[in-house]
Amino acid sequence: MPAPSRPVRIDLVGVATASGASVRGCGMGPEALRVAGLAEALMDLDHAVADHGDLRRAQTSPSTHPSSARMPEERKADVLEMAARISDAGHAILQSGHVPVFLGGDHSIAMGTVSAVARYCLPRQKPVHVLWIDAHADYNTPQTSPSGNLHGMPLALLCGEPGFDEAFQGDWLGRIDAHNVTILGARSVDREERRLVQARGIEVIDMRKIDQIGVVAAVQKVIDKAKAAEAHLHVSLDVDSLDPAIAPGGGTLVPGGLSYREAHLVMEMLHDCGLVGSLDVVELNPFLDHGGKSATLLVDLVASLFGRSIMGEEPGPMEFVTE
Numbered sequence: 001m002p003a004p005s006r007p008v009r010i011d012l013v014g015v016a017t018a019s020g021a022s023v024r025g026c027g028m029g030p031e032a033l034r035v036a037g038l039a040e041a042l043m044d045l046d047h048a049v050a051d052h053g054d055l056r057r058a059q060t061s062p063s064t065h066p067s068s069a070r071m072p073e074e075r076k077a078d079v080l081e082m083a084a085r086i087s088d089a090g091h092a093i094l095q096s097g098h099v100p101v102f103l104g105g106d107h108s109i110a111m112g113t114v115s116a117v118a119r120y121c122l123p124r125q126k127p128v129h130v131l132w133i134d135a136h137a138d139y140n141t142p143q144t145s146p147s148g149n150l151h152g153m154p155l156a157l158l159c160g161e162p163g164f165d166e167a168f169q170g171d172w173l174g175r176i177d178a179h180n181v182t183i184l185g186a187r188s189v190d191r192e193e194r195r196l197v198q199a200r201g202i203e204v205i206d207m208r209k210i211d212q213i214g215v216v217a218a219v220q221k222v223i224d225k226a227k228a229a230e231a232h233l234h235v236s237l238d239v240d241s242l243d244p245a246i247a248p249g250g251g252t253l254v255p256g257g258l259s260y261r262e263a264h265l266v267m268e269m270l271h272d273c274g275l276v277g278s279l280d281v282v283e284l285n286p287f288l289d290h291g292g293k294s295a296t297l298l299v300d301l302v303a304s305l306f307g308r309s310i311m312g313e314e315p316g317p318m319e320f321v322t323e
């Protein structure tokens, strides 16, 4: 049964960073989502929206080199500073009883976002389930990563995978049980990464599986599990989960992604289940986007997740069936 849509207070937190990625540009993601009308779309659904602006690295001294020349150690320090700040900001929003929506930024920001959710929920005996909608598994460790890019590693860190040095530890880091994670839409998983994901028993609903069983069965599985556990469901939406033909604005595109209707149906089902308590929208790269096409699609998907529907109400039982 669909949960009745009730107005909530949604807090937007932009994280203007690309330090976890090798392609620059997704630091502009939060602003593109605003320009595409994110807050307006949510208010149109009768939600209250507060925009906290963007978290970004402080420019402490004049930079003498472009950020493309930033060394891996500097980028790592950026990612970790952001993660700690995001975690605190998200935690405060959850404590106020609001729904945080984090606007990336590259996917390394999820180290902080999911951490915030874990820090808030776990001491309250509320299990945290994570739905990671992505072309990738983002389950590399510094040892397994072929690229060294931290946006390919957040899930591994969050699930407590060994191989992250002390710099990654800290009060800000909340832990997730790998059995409560589902990766949806995967079609590019590195060899060693695949081994880890399988060893930890993470559920991967890859594109082949979606082709075979359809998104309805796939998402229903996630919802049923979260419902049975009375969990807080965190959704982490990477733009590259979508097919590049409909969402070209990403730095790590992979062919064969979710279609327009598949993606909306996922969001509509997630809305109806009433379990989603926090969301990331990440990896949008406005520099690579085509005239705001991907930003607009993401805004529409977020609107579906927060209750926008074609006919304004949930469909009842089928009244007639065609042959």
Ligand SMILES: NC(=[NH2+])NCCC[C@H](N)C(=O)O
Residues within 6 Å of the ligand: 106, 107, 108, 136, 137, 138, 140, 145, 146, 147, 148, 149, 151, 152, 153, 188, 189, 190, 238, 240, 252, 283
């Ligand atoms: N959030 C992302 N777009 N991640 C892409 C990760 C790509 C690749 N698996 C890596 O580790 O480098």
Ligand SMILES: [Mn+2]
Residues within 6 Å of the ligand: 107, 134, 136, 138, 151, 238, 283
């Ligand atoms: Mn990702």
Ligand SMILES: [Mn+2]
Residues within 6 Å of the ligand: 134, 135, 136, 238, 240, 241, 252, 283
């Ligand atoms: Mn990805």
